[in-house]
Amino acid sequence: PVEFAKSVQTLAGMNCKVLLEIGPQPVLTAAALRAWPDPATAPRAIASLRRTTADHRQITEAVADAYVLGHLPQFAAFRQAHAQKVDLP
Structure with a gap:
């Protein structure tokens, strides 16, 4: 079973400052913020x-947000000028 709240507590204990949700739609972000132990440090x-x-556009905005928060994307x-689509299973 997934222990979502415990995972969030672990991230809080690691002093995590940024959560990046990977997926077609942000569905876990709100739950993670609700489960955060101290809203002042969310x-x-x-x-x-x-x-x-x-x-x-959204990926560009996500990279820009990460940059503004102090992360240095590559x-x-x-x-890349020669990006290619890859077939996924």
């Missing part, structure tokens, strides 16, 4: 994708 939540926003990898 992290910033970033969604990688949203159904209502074009994928490229921008060269993010904007």
Whole structure:
């Protein structure tokens, strides 16, 4: 069984400042913030994708949010000129 609240408590204990939800729609972010032990120290939540926003725009916004929060994405990898689609199972 998934122990979601325990996982959130572990992240809080690690002093996590950013939560990045990977998926087609942010569905766990709100639950994670509700389960955070101390709302005063709750992290910033970033969604990688949203159904209502074009994928490229939302991913760009997520990378920008991470950058503003002090993370340094590999921008060269993010904007490769020869990107290819990959078939997934």
